[in-house]
Amino acid sequence: MDATVRTATPTDVLHRVTDGVRRLTGQLTGRRRARAEIPAVDEFPGGVRMYSPVTGAGSPLSPPMRVTPDGDGVVGRCTLGIAHEGPPGYGHGGMSAMLLDELMGWACAAAGSPGMTVSLQVRYHRPVPLETPLRVFARVTGTEGRKISVDGSISTEEDPSVAVVTAEGVFVSPDPDRTRALFPDLQGTPGGRQAHGSR
Numbered sequence: 001m002d003a004t005v006r007t008a009t010p011t012d013v014l015h016r017v018t019d020g021v022r023r024l025t026g027q028l029t030g031r032r033r034a035r036a037e038i039p040a041v042d043e044f045p046g047g048v049r050m051y052s053p054v055t056g057a058g059s060p061l062s063p064p065m066r067v068t069p070d071g072d073g074v075v076g077r078c079t080l081g082i083a084h085e086g087p088p089g090y091g092h093g094g095m096s097a098m099l100l101d102e103l104m105g106w107a108c109a110a111a112g113s114p115g116m117t118v119s120l121q122v123r124y125h126r127p128v129p130l131e132t133p134l135r136v137f138a139r140v141t142g143t144e145g146r147k148i149s150v151d152g153s154i155s156t157e158e159d160p161s162v163a164v165v166t167a168e169g170v171f172v173s174p175d176p177d178r179t180r181a182l183f184p185d186l187q188g189t190p191g192g193r194q195a196h197g198s199r
């Protein structure tokens with residue numbers, strides 16, 4: 001991804017590389033995952049998501065963000081590159097929202113209430129620098145029935161006390177019937193995939 005968005009190579013080289021990429025892609029044969037199929041390596045919800053655009057080590061789109069428990073919440077560490085650029089040299093606002101949305105979902109799962117975002121308010125205090133290690137933090141601040149309130153922030157690792165982006169979100173744990181309808185590939189809902197466990 002980085003090489004693709006950085007290169008200033010001449011067009012004929014781009015054409016040759018494109019042909020090579022097509023040849024390589026053609027080797028990704030065999031059974032393809034269906035749209036709602038959960039990858040066998042995943043722990044859903046609240047664990048490994050191999051092809052997630054945010055945390056997935058197997059996704060070319062993802063930074064990827066590495067998530068660990070931290071105090072009463074979860075912390076995500078990642079570095080955005082030029083492929084994630086908004087204003088020149090800085091992260092795209094949608095990328096910041098995506099990092100926060102994902103990590104705030106992890107905070108719900110870590111607190112034992114996996115939920116889906118129903119509302120996300122994001123405040124951009126300073127531009128997010130690219131190629132700079134970032135620290136994203138999220139924690140559950142309250143639960144009311146199936147509704148979970150979550151706070152999140154992004155800062156740099158160098159200056160963790162200064163939040164450059166903050167967010168407040170509401171997440172909702174779908175009831176078991178809705179969960180089964182939304183995620184037909186889940187076994188033993190709402191606890192998650194039995195084969196791989198979950199948090």
Ligand SMILES: CCCCCCCCCC(=O)SCCNC(=O)CCNC(=O)[C@H](O)C(C)(C)COP(=O)(O)OP(=O)(O)OC[C@H]1O[C@@H](n2cnc3c(N)ncnc32)[C@H](O)[C@@H]1OP(=O)(O)O
Nearest residue numbers: 045101102105114115116117118119145147170172174175
């Ligand atoms: C299962 C976990 C999966 C974890 C995946 C992690 C993903 C990371 C985060 C994401 O990106 S999620 C993707 C973006 N979000 C969505 O696509 C969610 C789309 N919304 C839905 O599908 C439904 O709203 C949902 C299944 C989440 C809930 O539908 P329900 O019919 O179960 O909820 P309902 O409408 O009965 O509302 C439940 C409560 O939430 C409240 N609520 C709903 N929308 C709200 C809102 N926008 N703001 C505040 N509160 C809200 C609602 O008022 C109610 O409160 P009360 O119980 O007090 O009455």
